[in-house]
Amino acid sequence: MLEQNHVTELAKLIGDAGVLTAPADLEAYQNGARYDRGRAAAVLRPRTTDQVSAVMAYCVRQGIPLVPQSGNTGLVSGSTPDNTGRQVVLSLDRMNEVFRLDEDNRSLTASAGWRLSDVNNKLEANGLFFPIDLGADPRLGGMIATNTGGSRFLKYGDVRKNTLGLKVVLADEDGTVLNLNNELRKNNTGVDWKQIFIGTSGAFGIVTECVLNVEPLPQQISTAYLVPKSDEHVMTLLRAMEKRFGSELSAFEGMSANAITAAIQHVPSLRNPFEQGIVPSFVILAEVTRSWEPRQGEQTLDAALEGALAEIWEMEGEPLADAFVGPPHEMWSLRHALSEGVSHSGKLIAFDLAFRRGDVMKFLSKIRSDLALCCPDLTICDFGHIGDGGVHLNLVLPKNSKQASDPDFEKQLRDFVFSIVVDEFGGSYSAEHAIGRKNQTYYDLYTPQKLREMTKDMRERFSPGDLGAVRFG
Amino acid sequence: MLEQNHVTELAKLIGDAGVLTAPADLEAYQNGARYDRGRAAAVLRPRTTDQVSAVMAYCVRQGIPLVPQSGNTGLVSGSTPDNTGRQVVLSLDRMNEVFRLDEDNRSLTASAGWRLSDVNNKLEANGLFFPIDLGADPRLGGMIATNTGGSRFLKYGDVRKNTLGLKVVLADEDGTVLNLNNELRKNNTGVDWKQIFIGTSGAFGIVTECVLNVEPLPQQISTAYLVPKSDEHVMTLLRAMEKRFGSELSAFEGMSANAITAAIQHVPSLRNPFEQGIVPSFVILAEVTRSWEPRQGEQTLDAALEGALAEIWEMEGEPLADAFVGPPHEMWSLRHALSEGVSHSGKLIAFDLAFRRGDVMKFLSKIRSDLALCCPDLTICDFGHIGDGGVHLNLVLPKNSKQASDPDFEKQLRDFVFSIVVDEFGGSYSAEHAIGRKNQTYYDLYTPQKLREMTKDMRERFSPGDLGAVRFG
Numbered sequence: 001m002l003e004q005n006h007v008t009e010l011a012k013l014i015g016d017a018g019v020l021t022a023p024a025d026l027e028a029y030q031n032g033a034r035y036d037r038g039r040a041a042a043v044l045r046p047r048t049t050d051q052v053s054a055v056m057a058y059c060v061r062q063g064i065p066l067v068p069q070s071g072n073t074g075l076v077s078g079s080t081p082d083n084t085g086r087q088v089v090l091s092l093d094r095m096n097e098v099f100r101l102d103e104d105n106r107s108l109t110a111s112a113g114w115r116l117s118d119v120n121n122k123l124e125a126n127g128l129f130f131p132i133d134l135g136a137d138p139r140l141g142g143m144i145a146t147n148t149g150g151s152r153f154l155k156y157g158d159v160r161k162n163t164l165g166l167k168v169v170l171a172d173e174d175g176t177v178l179n180l181n182n183e184l185r186k187n188n189t190g191v192d193w194k195q196i197f198i199g200t201s202g203a204f205g206i207v208t209e210c211v212l213n214v215e216p217l218p219q220q221i222s223t224a225y226l227v228p229k230s231d232e233h234v235m236t237l238l239r240a241m242e243k244r245f246g247s248e249l250s251a252f253e254g255m256s257a258n259a260i261t262a263a264i265q266h267v268p269s270l271r272n273p274f275e276q277g278i279v280p281s282f283v284i285l286a287e288v289t290r291s292w293e294p295r296q297g298e299q300t301l302d303a304a305l306e307g308a309l310a311e312i313w314e315m316e317g318e319p320l321a322d323a324f325v326g327p328p329h330e331m332w333s334l335r336h337a338l339s340e341g342v343s344h345s346g347k348l349i350a351f352d353l354a355f356r357r358g359d360v361m362k363f364l365s366k367i368r369s370d371l372a373l374c375c376p377d378l379t380i381c382d383f384g385h386i387g388d389g390g391v392h393l394n395l396v397l398p399k400n401s402k403q404a405s406d407p408d409f410e411k412q413l414r415d416f417v418f419s420i421v422v423d424e425f426g427g428s429y430s431a432e433h434a435i436g437r438k439n440q441t442y443y444d445l446y447t448p449q450k451l452r453e454m455t456k457d458m459r460e461r462f463s464p465g466d467l468g469a470v471r472f473g
Numbered sequence: 474m475l476e477q478n479h480v481t482e483l484a485k486l487i488g489d490a491g492v493l494t495a496p497a498d499l500e501a502y503q504n505g506a507r508y509d510r511g512r513a514a515a516v517l518r519p520r521t522t523d524q525v526s527a528v529m530a531y532c533v534r535q536g537i538p539l540v541p542q543s544g545n546t547g548l549v550s551g552s553t554p555d556n557t558g559r560q561v562v563l564s565l566d567r568m569n570e571v572f573r574l575d576e577d578n579r580s581l582t583a584s585a586g587w588r589l590s591d592v593n594n595k596l597e598a599n600g601l602f603f604p605i606d607l608g609a610d611p612r613l614g615g616m617i618a619t620n621t622g623g624s625r626f627l628k629y630g631d632v633r634k635n636t637l638g639l640k641v642v643l644a645d646e647d648g649t650v651l652n653l654n655n656e657l658r659k660n661n662t663g664v665d666w667k668q669i670f671i672g673t674s675g676a677f678g679i680v681t682e683c684v685l686n687v688e689p690l691p692q693q694i695s696t697a698y699l700v701p702k703s704d705e706h707v708m709t710l711l712r713a714m715e716k717r718f719g720s721e722l723s724a725f726e727g728m729s730a731n732a733i734t735a736a737i738q739h740v741p742s743l744r745n746p747f748e749q750g751i752v753p754s755f756v757i758l759a760e761v762t763r764s765w766e767p768r769q770g771e772q773t774l775d776a777a778l779e780g781a782l783a784e785i786w787e788m789e790g791e792p793l794a795d796a797f798v799g800p801p802h803e804m805w806s807l808r809h810a811l812s813e814g815v816s817h818s819g820k821l822i823a824f825d826l827a828f829r830r831g832d833v834m835k836f837l838s839k840i841r842s843d844l845a846l847c848c849p850d851l852t853i854c855d856f857g858h859i860g861d862g863g864v865h866l867n868l869v870l871p872k873n874s875k876q877a878s879d880p881d882f883e884k885q886l887r888d889f890v891f892s893i894v895v896d897e898f899g900g901s902y903s904a905e906h907a908i909g910r911k912n913q914t915y916y917d918l919y920t921p922q923k924l925r926e927m928t929k930d931m932r933e934r935f936s937p938g939d940l941g942a943v944r945f946g
Contacts, residue, residue, distance in 0.1 A: 189902065
């Protein structure tokens with residue numbers, strides 16, 4: 001528990017309602033979306049950048065450790081307190097003072113506490129959206145701190161590519177506010193400091209406000225399931241689709257039979273869309289979109305997709321075993337249910353990996369055979385974003401298996417998988433979840449010493465307070 | 474001149490042919506594309522990252538100041554030596570060892586000395602290009618150091634958005650090589666250090682290699698000139714075009730009558746495309762592109778553009794005074810000739826500015842009336858990238874005017890224009906040319922003190938050698 005004198009002083013800065021200390025009130029803030037159970041000394045809920053600054057200055061001077069928390073939907077223990085009971089959660093959940101759309105500039109200036117769904121609901125009236133398409137519903141600050149990508153990365157890029165500016169509070173004794181870069185799309189006048197705060201899990205400062213690029217909402221959407229003849233044909237299909245659709249191609253997602261089957265079994269509303277209910281070993285969800293209403297005389301997008309699939313069907317090497325266009329909502333429902341389905345099918349050990357695109361299927365093939373040898377009880381329920389090299393590798397153990405209750409097994413498995421990902425494939429052990437306590441070990445292991453030193457040094461000089469769940473040291 | 478013992482030692486590292494000292498050999502390296510005449514103590518021309526590292530270590534230890542130079546096409550004195558004769562130019566012009574296209578990944582790994590035109594010529598066979606569209610023909614290292622944008626920023630973004638990885642040599646006593654981020658599109662495992670070297674004019678380290686996102690080449694291109702009824706209608710037109718074309722809209726460039734007239738007068742091959750030769754006061758070049766061959770049954774892009782213009786013509790408020798579709802090559806020829814035309818029409822004082830998009834025309838209106846009062850001899854030949862808020866504000870004085878020969882006038886004018894740009898509009902005094910000696914003063918003036926301190930501090934700690942034409946201090 002936070003000492004009473006601190007509670008009193010902090011309440012002077014952000015009001016009594018801004019400081020939570022009752023155990024029941026802390027509950028939601030100390031438990032993570034999926035994995036974490038920590039203990040918070042208190043929860044602080046500022047409303048404005050000035051309040052974050054005041055709270056930060058106080059906590060840094062008093063040596064109170066802060067963990068910034070946004071939507072708390074992360075999966076790597078980046079936004080929850082540890083078990084010491086010493087850390088104070090600084091929640092962004094009341095930070096919604098600013099919401100300013102500039103339609104001419106196609107930019108949105110918003111407080112960091114806005115939820116993605118609320119942002120998009122508000123933008124919809126203007127035919128716009130923030131084009132990061134996620135299963136979860138995070139708040140903006142956390143999306144920036146993790147640099148999320150999502151399912152339409154292929155067309156729109158990640159949060160970094162869609163961030164024009166940030167307001168950040170440093171963890172120093174003044175609670176220094178950095179106002180970075182405003183609403184300009186072009187501005188090359190020195191170091192682009194906002195980049196340091198994107199994807200670094202809130203350890204360099206707390207994002208309180210952001211300026212985002214917003215995009216015209218898709219007005220035409222068509223989707224198809226493509227079944228590649230074999231793993232080797234997946235890249236042929238991606239390249240064939242990119243050639244035919246260019247920037248109209250907005251998603252190219254891979255789904256393994258195990259992930260699909262888990263979803264169909266555990267999410268009753270889903271229909272099995274495959275012939276005779278036989279799930280192919282690997283299925284690609286391809287989406288093409290246009291942000292305009294159909295033009296007079298224009299071929300429909302469905303027809304364009306049908307036409308392209310007919311061409312690809314005839315390509316040399318016949319890369320397709322099957323392909324069909326279907327209703328986007330239904331096709332995405334299956335894709336979006338994979339995560340839930342997988343998490344219900346046993347004890348889940350989840351990895352968020354990235355590769356060069358051409359390595360995705362090679363890695364999957366390798367890991368399948370390696371794991372079959374060492375851990376025959378594991379079911380591999382992978383899915384991911386082939387279009388950008390992302391792989392959500394989900395390994396599932398039967399709940400009653402010996403390995404599921406062995407505390408060392410998960411660590412050994414992570415060490416093993418990551419060594420293949422990083423050492424053999426030059427891949428990433430955290431594609432879009434950033435660093436939290438969960439992968440602190442791997443940050444320490446895989447980050448070149450020089451970069452760790454530079455990072456630690458910068459952290460200590462500009463933002464020396466005890467901020468964030470992760471140690472960049 | 475560089476002392477002979479240094480010449481001897483450096484030649485041991487990069488060969489005799491790698492060290493130039495004869496005055497005639499230095500000429501091309503000490504004069505800038507448009508403005509500069511400096512004096513180099515020598516020119517070093519390494520071939521590989523290891524050679525850059527060796528040269529860097531030697532020069533830092535010996536206290537020899539280095540100015541990295543790439544294509545030397547910049548306009549802000551960022552790549553040429555000053556007049557002291559002490560600075561040594563480190564040229565990237567022999568750095569072409571690596572050129573590795575990964576078609577599956579749609580990425581190119583290349584040495585920093587490749588020219589943009591050579592990169593695109595080589596990629597063309599694969600139907601790909603590096604989508605930064607510039608009038609000049611820089612080398613990759615300089616494009617990264619300035620974070621250039623160009624004419625198709627609206628669709629593809631700037632160099633930063635298309636850079637997956639970098640190899641950089643720091644200005645320290647070891648010539649430390651940082652190998653940053655490889656070929657992954659997603660990788661959130663700590664600070665994204667490569668961002669520090671993008672757009673910072675080579676002062677933090679020398680980029681020796683890069684991994685770039687490459688895009689499918691446009692296969693269909695249509696262009697139109699749009700004449701807005703008034704300045705107030707320019708944003709209406711941009712928004713109407715974005716609504717109708719989304720990611721097919723690849724350029725939305727503004728051209729003033731003065732710039733067009735200068736181009737037509739000074740570039741004999743150009744045809745005056747306007748009715749009766751009367752140049753409208755402001756003309757927009759809009760381009761739409763598709764990266765695929767026309768699909769069977771698909772409406773042509775010209776027809777789609779004609780249809781959209783017909784709709785826009787009828788819009789409430791009738792925003793168009795005139796509009797016509799024309800041959801892309803011819804329409805772009807005029808656009809690309811503006812810079813040359815303007816530079817031949819008198820003494821040129823050029824600004825590279827950026828604004829929120831909605832402020833572009835407001836700024837132009839304000840600066841026209843302000844300058845008409847204070848400097849009636851100035852002709853304003855502006856053009857720019859309305860779609861991303863960029864303005865190339867070119868002010869031209871008659872060559873024989875008093876102000877053209879007054880050394881203080883240019884400085885006073887810059888001070889005046891930038892105060893309006895930055896203080897009144899929150900704009901940028903360097904949109905895509907980055908910082909060189911030419912705008913060092915404005916970096917010092919307009920960068921918040923805290924950011925200057927952070928920048929200086931980082932520079933001194935990680936890359937303390939005397940590197941770059943600009944002082945981030």
